[in-house]
Amino acid sequence: MKDDKYAPHNEDGSDEDLNALRERIDDLDHRIMALISERAECASTVARVKLAESPEAIFYRPEREAQVLKRIMALNPGPLANEEMARLFREIMSACLALEKPLRVAYLGPEGTFTQQAALKHFGDSAICTPLPAIDEVFREVEAGAVNYGVVPVENSTEGIVNHTLDSFMDSSLRICGEVVLRIHHHLLVGENTRRDKVSRIYSHSQSLAQCRKWLDAHYPHAERVAVSSNAEAARRVKSEWHTAAIAGDMAARLYALERLDEKIEDQPDNATRFLIIGNHDVPPSGEDRTSLVAAMRNQPGALHDLIEPFQRHEIDMTRLETRPSRHGAWNYVFFIDFRGHLEDPRVRAALDEVHQRASDVRLLGSYPMGVL
Known part of the structure; x- marks a missing residue:
């Protein structure tokens, strides 16, 4: 039943209608904030109980978070999409977990890579994320206890398996604690010194160049293709170079303030990469x-x-x-x-x-x- 307090007063969409709706939103915001604060207090109590039971208590429970997110998506009444609703709860859980004990996460860097995007998607923005230059270094940091978890790519739907990740498991005692599947959208990015008709060199990771091969053949057949260590490194280079472009994602575009000449240039529209969460338990x-x-x-x-x-x-x-x-x-x-x-x-x-x-x-x-x- 609708609350008469918030019912519109006029049928012509007057200011009174907007004011009433804004009052309702303010009231809802207040109630949401109170409930989030109550949840955070509960999370803090959980931390105290765990520490009382064991000084080595594990605060992050991947199976519990997966169950919560699946339940939220099943109960979601709309109009927000299931994934959008789950992402909101992901951030709430991330912030509440940080009250217990902030997670330290290493990922294959540098900043702006798809692996960083996967780490944030899985752990939320309240996790302390550290970029490392190589997959084996991510493994070493987790093994040494310098971080709680690591995030590494393992396979792409277009280009297949990431051999360096599989090979790292052969010499490691680490366990897989979770997975993230990320839709990969590649964009052609340029700095302020480059025009579309002047692009003569295109930087990207070798896998990204392969995932955009047909598009590049059709649109930039004569441009030199240069493989670099990561898409973020490609974006960093073109920030200051002339007549060059980078293939990278949204995060790298924002980080280096690059212009998008073309969006979603991957050859396969359902292009996705699977990442693994590695830990010690x-x-x-x-x-x-x-x-x-x-x-x-x-x-x-x-x-x-x-x-x-x-x-x-x-x-x-x-x-x-x-x-x-x-x-x-x-x-x-x-x-x-x-x-x-x-x-x-x-x-x-x-x-x-x-x-x-x-x-x-x-x-x-x-x-x-x-x-x-």
């Missing part, structure tokens, strides 16, 4: 999880069939299988496998018991919530 089930492992097989006929057959028989949905050269002997390979389900699921345990019997070595990389946002 296991994650309990969230209800919709993914598990990753790496397995080494003996070099014999039918080895791959022996590895994947238990998953098929136990009706486990395998979502990715990648092969990488082993570091223990020429022409030996290891297999990286992703599948739906959690290590605590009975069917998963049964399948993995058989895999352990058939493989020469199996290392579980972790079970974690599937990406919500």
Whole structure:
């Protein structure tokens, strides 16, 4: 039932109507602020209870946050879209978590990369995010305890797997604690010294150049394409150079105040990149999880069939299988496998018991919530 206090007074959209609506918005803002403050107080109480139980308490619970966001999206009445509503709650949870203990997160930098965008999407703006120049350095910082978590790219829907990330897991004891899937939109960016008809060189990361290959062939076939360490580095270069452009995303465009000559130039409109959250602890089930492992097989006929057959028989949905050269002997390979389900699921345990019997070595990389946002 509508509150008469806020009902419009005139049918012609007069100032009285606007004033009444503004009063209603002010009242709603006050109530929202009170509820957020109450939630923050509750989060602070949770922190005190956890610390009383253990000085080494884990404050960030990926499975709990995934459950909250999924519930918010299921209950959302509109008119805001589900993802927009979940993003608002993501920031509320991020701010409340910072009251308990601010998260320190390392990501593949520099500033302005898609990996930074993924880190903010997953942890919110209240996390303390630090850029690092290489994937293996992100792994080292998390292993050393200098940061709580790391964010690294693992696969792109157009260009495939990021080998450096897979290889880093082969020498690491870290666990996968979560994932982020980010829609990737590339823009052609220039500084104030460059005109559209004068672009003779285009900088970007090699993967981004590959993801925009057809568009570049059609629009800038004679421009030199130069691969650099990141899209953000490409944007930094063209900020002060003449007759150059960069392929990068929204964050880099804002960071370096560049003009967009063309937007969304990626060849595949559904272009997306998956990022992994790496940490030092296991994650309990969230209800919709993914598990990753790496397995080494003996070099014999039918080895791959022996590895994947238990998953098929136990009706486990395998979502990715990648092969990488082993570091223990020429022409030996290891297999990286992703599948739906959690290590605590009975069917998963049964399948993995058989895999352990058939493989020469199996290392579980972790079970974690599937990406919500």
